[in-house]
Amino acid sequence: MTGSSDEIELLIRAVRPTNAYEETMQRLLQSIRLGMIGPGERLPAERDLATMLKVSRDTVREAIATLADAGYVVSRRGRYGGTFVVDAIPLDSALDVSGARLGVAEVEDVTTLRRVLEVGAAREAAGRDLSADERAALTHVLEECSGSASPDHRRLDSRLHLLIAELSGSTSLVPLVANLRTRVNALLEEIPMLKPNLAHSDAQHEAIVAAILAGRPESAAEAMLEHIEGSAALLRGFLSRHE
Known part of the structure; x- marks a missing residue:
């Protein structure tokens, strides 16, 4: 964006x-x-x-x-x-807009929604004839996310996913993905931010974006699905210990 x-x-x-x-x-x-x-x-x-x-x-x-x-x-x-x-956004706040009940049940619900919304968004984005400005914006946001330090990574990760939703061509999809990303981030805040996982996530982002830019809808959908399932497996592993 x-x-x-x-x-x-x-x-x-x-x-x-x-x-x-x-x-x-x-x-x-x-x-x-x-x-x-x-x-x-x-x-x-x-x-x-x-x-x-x-x-x-x-x-x-x-x-x-x-x-x-x-x-x-x-x-x-x-x-x-x-x-x-502000330059340093509060990590915790009394303002709670997600309403999420954190745990494995929430992971499963969020993951199902991600399969429906984000896999479809990647497929649709890859199937569109993107303008030069849209292609440049996608490349720029990917570069920002890949090169980000840990404190900024989730914010820039969300920005990338929201841009992919926007590039699907459906303006109605963006607020839905925004609500979903709020829930995803609430879950991710409950687990450690590990460098190997961030590196793996960056590689998956690169595969998703490469497929979109190359105009390969099914490859983009498969790469997004792999990314979503990887995040879900990580969340299940950490959050199941607390239930």
Whole structure:
């Protein structure tokens, strides 16, 4: 993702919320946690967020104030002011939008959803005639993820998966994958981040992206499935010890 307001809208676009404040909080917090608005980056203006989310500016203002109190964003005044994501995003917070019950049952549910959504996204992305800008964005995000240090890896990993969902051509798929990545990351936070596993994950990402860029839908789907099953096996191994 390149961080434009249009791309951010893909992630935070809302179906009509039953509770406007809670829905706004969820979308903004997801966008920050999943790296769509990265550390140090400025949020869109309140009026733009209100338009994207189809809520009032008062609702947006209230949600941003809550995020500021929780340590996710900071407001700056002046010519280059605005609301910015903090440089060090909190690892733990009282703000919980996932509702996940962590354990092997959650792993199985998440893995099934990943097979349905993310394998299909990779297949569809590989089947499309991607533009030069789309191909460049995919290559750039892969390079960022592969070269990232451990603290940034999950955020950049999520950004790569979300871009693949976007490249499927279905704007409706992106919010679904965003919700799913929130649950995936909640599970991954419960297990150690091991360098051999990160290296293996990077190699799988490279295979997925290579297949998409080469226009090989079935190869892209197979590579994504291998990636998902590898993550699931790792999660089962660690989380089953605690049940």
